Amino acid sequence: MNGPVVFDAHTLPANDNVHAYAFSVDLDGQWFLQKGKMIAYFGDIRFDGIGHGPLDHLVARSFHSPLHAADWVVAQGRGKLLLADRAFDVNSFDLDQGNLTIRSGNLLAFEESLSLKQSIIPGFVTLIGTGKFVAASNGEVHFVEPPIRVDPQALVGWADCPSPCHHYDHGYLRGFLGGLRAMTGVGGASGEEHQFEFTGAGTVLLQSSETVMPEQPVGGTPAGGGTPGGGPGASGGLGGLGGLARWAERSG
Amino acid sequence: MAQFRLQDGKVLAVDLTGDAVRAKNGSMIAYEGDMTFKKLTGGGDGLRGMVTRRLTGEQLEVMEVKGHGTCYFADAAGDVSLVTLQQDTLHVEASNLLCTAGGLRTGTTFTGLRGASQGNGLFTTTVEGTGQAALTSQGPAIVLRVTPQTPLRVDPGAYLAHSGRLRQEFQSGVTFRTLLGDGSGEAFQIRFEGEGLVYVQPSERETLGGQV
Numbered sequence: 001m002n003g004p005v006v007f008d009a010h011t012l013p014a015n016d017n018v019h020a021y022a023f024s025v026d027l028d029g030q031w032f033l034q035k036g037k038m039i040a041y042f043g044d045i046r047f048d049g050i051g052h053g054p055l056d057h058l059v060a061r062s063f064h065s066p067l068h069a070a071d072w073v074v075a076q077g078r079g080k081l082l083l084a085d086r087a088f089d090v091n092s093f094d095l096d097q098g099n100l101t102i103r104s105g106n107l108l109a110f111e112e113s114l115s116l117k118q119s120i121i122p123g124f125v126t127l128i129g130t131g132k133f134v135a136a137s138n139g140e141v142h143f144v145e146p147p148i149r150v151d152p153q154a155l156v157g158w159a160d161c162p163s164p165c166h167h168y169d170h171g172y173l174r175g176f177l178g179g180l181r182a183m184t185g186v187g188g189a190s191g192e193e194h195q196f197e198f199t200g201a202g203t204v205l206l207q208s209s210e211t212v213m214p215e216q217p218v219g220g221t222p223a224g225g226g227t228p229g230g231g232p233g234a235s236g237g238l239g240g241l242g243g244l245a246r247w248a249e250r251s252g
Numbered sequence: 253m254a255q256f257r258l259q260d261g262k263v264l265a266v267d268l269t270g271d272a273v274r275a276k277n278g279s280m281i282a283y284e285g286d287m288t289f290k291k292l293t294g295g296g297d298g299l300r301g302m303v304t305r306r307l308t309g310e311q312l313e314v315m316e317v318k319g320h321g322t323c324y325f326a327d328a329a330g331d332v333s334l335v336t337l338q339q340d341t342l343h344v345e346a347s348n349l350l351c352t353a354g355g356l357r358t359g360t361t362f363t364g365l366r367g368a369s370q371g372n373g374l375f376t377t378t379v380e381g382t383g384q385a386a387l388t389s390q391g392p393a394i395v396l397r398v399t400p401q402t403p404l405r406v407d408p409g410a411y412l413a414h415s416g417r418l419r420q421e422f423q424s425g426v427t428f429r430t431l432l433g434d435g436s437g438e439a440f441q442i443r444f445e446g447e448g449l450v451y452v453q454p455s456e457r458e459t460l461g462g463q464v
Contacts, residue, residue: 005395006395006397006449007394007395007396007397008397008398009399010402012396018394019394021454021455022391022454036407036456039406039407039409039410039452039453039454039455040396040404040405040406040407040410040450040452041404042396042402042403043402082394084391084453084455085455086391087331087390087453087454088455
């Protein structure tokens, strides 16, 4: 008889994976969670939206992204909390006086000792400080070191290295026919003309598939001179790569 | 007596020696030996059950598999969990029930508001008796033991099944903040109290209350 393992409130792992697809948080205090990622819990835990009044102090210290506030909640209390996301692989990571930038949809939860800020790359958030966070990926996470060019959809995040830049293979645009192709889109493209390029020292996190979490359009960054993705009409670019990529898609 | 075993995490193998099991319609992927497959109308609960299922909308499309040999079942690459019942009742969502041994009775019960929040209707399927059953889920199921000292709360979208002497209670934390779009995302929960096992999956079905 190969029945599954039975967990109770005491035998559930403390801040560790239950299996590859679920993570158990031993909650004693406060954690930030992305909405809807809790699947079950033991104990006495309450969930409040970021806008909940008594949380003002905590939010002021640890949550600096009005853009994502609608997607996040604070869990507080004591107990064991199970997190999972669409049967994707779930892993926890520890940051020690570090910084890590991650696609906003991949981040499931983080300890309140970390502080979340919006990355200047649209659709990504940065965690700064010391503490634990939980992230989901479709397939296992692979750690690679720059210099590297990665497919935008396979990118989960990066730590301790400078933000990436867009890289375009424009070889296919050469000559008269290439120009025609770029102008009209006739002739097609391999779909791999555009990458993110990383240089410098650090770690890049990749997932082994190209399925990304759906981004929720939740408004734009503040309209101000020099703010990437800011300004009027920029709200649609959240999960995307900015106007340049849209131009490339049109021409590709 | 039908023997259930996991071929790997996603395929159920059932060894049959002339007896029968009931499986989700169309879930057979291969078999060795001689098998016959017969569609059972109305979930195989008999005439009264058939009418109940039609009325409650807890549709259970099942077939009876009978023969000698080994039959393999799978459903949409879902992960399979085995449940052994000993004069016990398993409550399960019809869509998550893959296969039940011939000796088990299936039926329908009223669950109250929980079903409504799941978009699965107000009713759930029960499996009673002694024997083995197999569940299918999106991601490997996690089995949680509930004791009187440690009640459990489960997100309706992640709930698969439960057994034992459990009371379930639907909790709603909908406040004016939910309506403003500043809800907790976990406004709907099922609370289990008593003594028993609860099966959850590491993913959430699309539910009516899932986003609030």
